[in-house]
Amino acid sequence: MPQLDSGGGGAGGGDDLGAPDELLAFQDEGEEQDDKSRDSAAGPERDLAELKSSLVNESEGAAGGAEVPGAGAGARGEAEALEREHTSQRLFPDKLPESLEDGLKAPECASGMYKDTVYSAFNLLMHYPPHSGAGQHPQPQPPLHNKASQPAHSVPQLSPLYEHFSSPHPTPAPADISQKQVHRPLQTPDLSGFYSLTSGSMGQLPHTVSWFTHPPLMLGSGVPGHPAAIPHPAIIPPSAKQELQPYDRSLKTQAESKVEKEAKKPTIKKPLNAFMLYMKEMRAKVIAECTLKESAAINQILGRRWHALSREEQAKYYELARKERQLHMQLYPGWSARDNYGKKKRRSREKHQESNTGGKRNAFGTYPEKAAAPAPFLPMTVL
DNA sequence: TGACCTTTGAAGTCC
DNA sequence: GGACTTCAAAGGTCA
Known part of the structure; x- marks a missing residue:
């Protein structure tokens, strides 16, 4: 179990800053871990193919010609391919924005997008x-x-x-x-x-x-x-x-x-979480590979790549984020995330949410931002 | 000019 | 404790 504290660097006991979800997730590594490991071992081509496949299916309706190398012909056969397709649909049901599709269609993006996820x-x-x-x-x-x-x-x-x-x-x-x-x-x-x-x-x-x-x-x-x-x-x-x-x-x-x-x-500012650290590192690479500049589109790509990372790779970022939080806490012991609440003005969120959700409000009397969103895939958490 | 978009995760709030 | 919100980065977009 990649319990981070007991892992590399002698993170040691006494560090209770690790996210509970992370710990739970790592404790729950079973079949999913195996699947993840297999996925990771399948190589970047597989990831790229998966992404391309999902994008083509979602965006162009040209899936008939979208052969997925490695997915259908892989040794794990059709069952896994179906499983992965199902997972992909569960994870990314929404249509990508046009800019993202264009970027992903770019040859330089498709050729290199998943080549390097080095931490x-x-x-x-x-x-x-x-x-x-x-x-x-x-x-x-x-x-x-x-x-x-x-x-x-x-x-x-x-x-x-x-x-x-x-x-x-x-x-x-x-x-x-x-x-x-x-x-x-x-x-x-x-x-x-x-x-x-x-x-x-x-x-x-x-x-x-x-x-x-x-x-x-x-x-x-x-x-x-x-x-x-x-x-x-x-x-x-x-x-x-x-x-x-x-x-x-x-x-x-x-x-x-x-x-x-x-x-x-x-x-x-808040210390960055694992995904933010990952985004910071990989953004430039995605921009270079996909000729995208819109952060929203880039973040969608990075979100997918984040899910495509092996647990081992993700664990490194979780560990990094944990140490950041730890250092942040030590530098600013009195600081709270609440200190920054309200510093970002939300212009028309209620109006926007009203249009999206039909005016249904949550317990706060506001409109839930992600109420209509599909259940997120939480590879690091116990669902 | 500044909020929005878009992602995930951490932390805060409310019931 | 569950459900929910806010913020963290980033840069193009839009009101």
Whole structure:
């Protein structure tokens, strides 16, 4: 059972941050695991064929000519093919948007889309070089000062922080960053091992892990326990446009100033979950392969690829996400996801849902967003 | 200009 | 505890 804590790196006991669903799922690995393993072992061509088949069936109605190599002729025969087809229909019943279909029809997409699901993010993190100043701090450091190379093909737009991480000659970080990065000792040894990574493999990761790749953000006094300016990618600084001109500032009342002060508090973003980490890593690749740019379409593809991943591969991302949550919790012990509630305005969700659901409302008096959606396939959870 | 779309997972809320 | 919502990333789209 790939119980993550007992697995690689000596994640060790005492770490209770693993998602219960994940644990349950791993404990429940039975036939499904076998199926998954077989699927994974079938190779990328099979995945590609499956995707192509489902897309053609769904989008063009040309399934009559859509031969699925590997699915019908596979050694596991028609039963499995039917099973997979059923699964595919269960998973992806909706028609793909036109843009997605077009993208998937593109030869470059079809030829390479499923060729590489290498888990480079995890590998990269596992090979992060230890911070040069680590000796000053016994606690493990997030890889804020690690030197690594950035592949030219990866992230089109690198955040300054990411460039700092990835550049062979990174811009020197402010002194207080390394000095004050983490004030609480990270107590779990697995984190220490996790963030003590070797050099030279940064280039394997187009998008590294969640807030490691976020823009460099200075953590102000609004964050409990961090009086000093601490850069952390999970923190969103106040928008530059919120800064006032002197003239405007003179007109501010005290109440307004207070409100503004509140608004200027940096936002600590949620740590990314496993799928988000996967998306971050694979997005550029999908864009390159499928000539797609719409994130919605890309995310649909990534959702399918996520399901196509073997449990082993998924487990790596779950583990990565778990460690992110752990570090996030240690950096911001008082933070709650609730802190960010309401910061995204939902413009016409109720109206939209009313049109989709006929006005049926949930217990909150709002319109359930996914009420009409098919039951999601939860490979990592017990249904 | 900013919400929406689209995905999955984590966490919060309500009953 | 189940059902549900919100947010996390991302970038084109649209009101």
